[in-house]
Amino acid sequence: MKIIIAGGDGFCGWPTSLHLSKNGHEIIIVDNLSRRKIDLELEVNSLTPISSINKRISKWFQLTGKKIKFFNIDIAKNYQRLLNLINQEKPDTIVHFAEQRAAPYSMKNSKTKIYTVNNNINSTNNILCAIVESQLDIHLVHLGTMGVYGYSSADLSIPEGYIDIEIKNDNNENIKKNILYPSDPGSIYHLTKTQDALLFAYYNKNDKLKITDLHQGIVWGTSTDETNLDEVLINRFDYDGDYGTVLNRFLMQSALNYPLTVHGTGGQTRAFINIKDSVRCLDLAIKNPPKKNDKVKIFNQMTETHKVLDLAKIVSELTGSKIQHMPNPRNEDQENELRVKNKNFIELGLNPTTLKKGLLNEISEIAKKYIKRCDPEKIPCNSYWTSKKNV
Amino acid sequence: MKIIIAGGDGFCGWPTSLHLSKNGHEIIIVDNLSRRKIDLELEVNSLTPISSINKRISKWFQLTGKKIKFFNIDIAKNYQRLLNLINQEKPDTIVHFAEQRAAPYSMKNSKTKIYTVNNNINSTNNILCAIVESQLDIHLVHLGTMGVYGYSSADLSIPEGYIDIEIKNDNNENIKKNILYPSDPGSIYHLTKTQDALLFAYYNKNDKLKITDLHQGIVWGTSTDETNLDEVLINRFDYDGDYGTVLNRFLMQSALNYPLTVHGTGGQTRAFINIKDSVRCLDLAIKNPPKKNDKVKIFNQMTETHKVLDLAKIVSELTGSKIQHMPNPRNEDQENELRVKNKNFIELGLNPTTLKKGLLNEISEIAKKYIKRCDPEKIPCNSYWTSKKNV
Numbered sequence: 001m002k003i004i005i006a007g008g009d010g011f012c013g014w015p016t017s018l019h020l021s022k023n024g025h026e027i028i029i030v031d032n033l034s035r036r037k038i039d040l041e042l043e044v045n046s047l048t049p050i051s052s053i054n055k056r057i058s059k060w061f062q063l064t065g066k067k068i069k070f071f072n073i074d075i076a077k078n079y080q081r082l083l084n085l086i087n088q089e090k091p092d093t094i095v096h097f098a099e100q101r102a103a104p105y106s107m108k109n110s111k112t113k114i115y116t117v118n119n120n121i122n123s124t125n126n127i128l129c130a131i132v133e134s135q136l137d138i139h140l141v142h143l144g145t146m147g148v149y150g151y152s153s154a155d156l157s158i159p160e161g162y163i164d165i166e167i168k169n170d171n172n173e174n175i176k177k178n179i180l181y182p183s184d185p186g187s188i189y190h191l192t193k194t195q196d197a198l199l200f201a202y203y204n205k206n207d208k209l210k211i212t213d214l215h216q217g218i219v220w221g222t223s224t225d226e227t228n229l230d231e232v233l234i235n236r237f238d239y240d241g242d243y244g245t246v247l248n249r250f251l252m253q254s255a256l257n258y259p260l261t262v263h264g265t266g267g268q269t270r271a272f273i274n275i276k277d278s279v280r281c282l283d284l285a286i287k288n289p290p291k292k293n294d295k296v297k298i299f300n301q302m303t304e305t306h307k308v309l310d311l312a313k314i315v316s317e318l319t320g321s322k323i324q325h326m327p328n329p330r331n332e333d334q335e336n337e338l339r340v341k342n343k344n345f346i347e348l349g350l351n352p353t354t355l356k357k358g359l360l361n362e363i364s365e366i367a368k369k370y371i372k373r374c375d376p377e378k379i380p381c382n383s384y385w386t387s388k389k390n391v
Numbered sequence: 392m393k394i395i396i397a398g399g400d401g402f403c404g405w406p407t408s409l410h411l412s413k414n415g416h417e418i419i420i421v422d423n424l425s426r427r428k429i430d431l432e433l434e435v436n437s438l439t440p441i442s443s444i445n446k447r448i449s450k451w452f453q454l455t456g457k458k459i460k461f462f463n464i465d466i467a468k469n470y471q472r473l474l475n476l477i478n479q480e481k482p483d484t485i486v487h488f489a490e491q492r493a494a495p496y497s498m499k500n501s502k503t504k505i506y507t508v509n510n511n512i513n514s515t516n517n518i519l520c521a522i523v524e525s526q527l528d529i530h531l532v533h534l535g536t537m538g539v540y541g542y543s544s545a546d547l548s549i550p551e552g553y554i555d556i557e558i559k560n561d562n563n564e565n566i567k568k569n570i571l572y573p574s575d576p577g578s579i580y581h582l583t584k585t586q587d588a589l590l591f592a593y594y595n596k597n598d599k600l601k602i603t604d605l606h607q608g609i610v611w612g613t614s615t616d617e618t619n620l621d622e623v624l625i626n627r628f629d630y631d632g633d634y635g636t637v638l639n640r641f642l643m644q645s646a647l648n649y650p651l652t653v654h655g656t657g658g659q660t661r662a663f664i665n666i667k668d669s670v671r672c673l674d675l676a677i678k679n680p681p682k683k684n685d686k687v688k689i690f691n692q693m694t695e696t697h698k699v700l701d702l703a704k705i706v707s708e709l710t711g712s713k714i715q716h717m718p719n720p721r722n723e724d725q726e727n728e729l730r731v732k733n734k735n736f737i738e739l740g741l742n743p744t745t746l747k748k749g750l751l752n753e754i755s756e757i758a759k760k761y762i763k764r765c766d767p768e769k770i771p772c773n774s775y776w777t778s779k780k781n782v
Binding site: 079083110113114117118121122125126129130132133155156157163164165166167168169170171173174175177179180182183185188191194195198199202206207331339385386 | 470474501504505508509512513516517520521523524546547548554555556557558559560561562564565566568570571573574576579582585586589590593597598722730776777
């Protein structure tokens, strides 16, 4: 298949591009290098030394003989270049990773809120609009987030996108409907993904577009079989307070012999998936598109759930680091439950890499190996959810 | 009260500005004159001769002694100027009309789809973001649309924004929830209003903003007591296929002795409200803000429902015009029912102007009076909902 990967230079996009290339697909990366530019803005770097996109692609060709094309296009701003590329390449599939993806960054200040909304909504709408205008039969695969759902309550597992409900009508009779699970986003970033869902539902209904929306949990891990081939192919490892996920920040703290900082009680439950499973899920989703008149296909792309405090305990056991509780910068409940259905990917054959099995490797191969590149001042989260605390 | 009216030069914004000014409020209009620019793009004019915004404001001052300030700001693009204005003027209320508001225009081509999404989402987000950054206690009143709901079915009246539902949990027990009525937008324009609703819910939850969202039906009528004071104050009357609503196009056709063109069977039911009632509703909404920790207040701003064919029959009876059926350019059901709850405004004292009572005046005072300004070629709708028909 010919696949355009929008955002193919990023943390999920790059290993996905390599995995799909290895599996025989023709890959075209579109990226405006925004993630690298945000590093400059935040004055932080990936812990792992990432090479330029052209060096990455040359190395991949040298090692595997497989060509990946690259186009530097800001798809949120330059609709015409995106459309021209689609008309010229005629892809079977477009994978859409081209969104600002950090919740803390999206809450940092007005500028980052506005950028996140503007970039994410326009990039999604431009891709959808371009598929319609091209009149090609393209399957769109979008990377969404579990965070669109909020958290579960009262023994209700989060379904894969849709839920059956009953409503009382004017005659007090029960009517059954199947609706998109009501969204409850926890940040501006998550909000944009709930707005994306409405775009998908609309273009699916009006223009019969074939769309798969992957509601992904928090990705952990850095390397895949493909990025492991050479250090030039290495993937990002973000540990800063904005882009570093909780697990990465624990790994850095332990490598520095700092205490592991838990926000609030650590009773927040989150869904997780390893990067190796994430790239496999993308492959499975691409191979299993919806049929022409199907509604938007929604998969929960996660393999396990953990409370933040339990994660800290796992890392603490492996490394001997202490645990320290801190005030929570987020506007959220102290404790929450989270049960998630993920039958769709399991049925397609996903065999998860568990956190307990893969974590030690992250500590020795990534955190300890590159610890000299770490700026410890960047680990704490300085983005606050309510305006008065932001500086 | 001091009130900023974003989009205060438009069809709803201008008569609302005058009505609120007459009622003693201090009015600041913010507008980028986009509606006038779209007239240039579509090569069409309001049937009524509208004066420049500064002439309008001067005439109002001359007649009433009341000052209205005007700032030409594109609030979707220039966040900083919007924020500065809010910080300088410290309004009690912001009324947000600053969105592209025609469904056919939003479906015309890729450029208008992209403009509608970009303008509408960024203008809403920028206002919300600026209110948060200003740290002022400002009530936001937004003009939304009945079209966010889709249409009712199986004896279910459309509620005012929220609905009680029951869901089965993992133990097969029924759980009750109150959710935003699931959206089902019929065009890109309507879609943006469903995305707005998610922005409102989020900023209300996270930042405790006080927000009222008015889900308005199709507005008919041109004049209010205030715009009637002088021809320089006259309001827009759009009759073209993109911005003219169904009733206005019937009025033009009858004034030209053309047949009234009904799309499809005319079995589409729509909700309506007179412009005089619309400005009164705004006044009522402003006077009755939500309390500090209330969720977003949602009102259905409509007074009656009619099938399109029945509207044609009413106009036909008044004028003697014939009725002609045409293929429907919209992607929608041929027939639909629509029952709507509008208890909130009725309880606040709204006394509706009915269509049968006000229509004759529209015919004699507007359609017949200005018929020489009409370009008959602009009446048909040339925007198609599915791409292959668009030129």
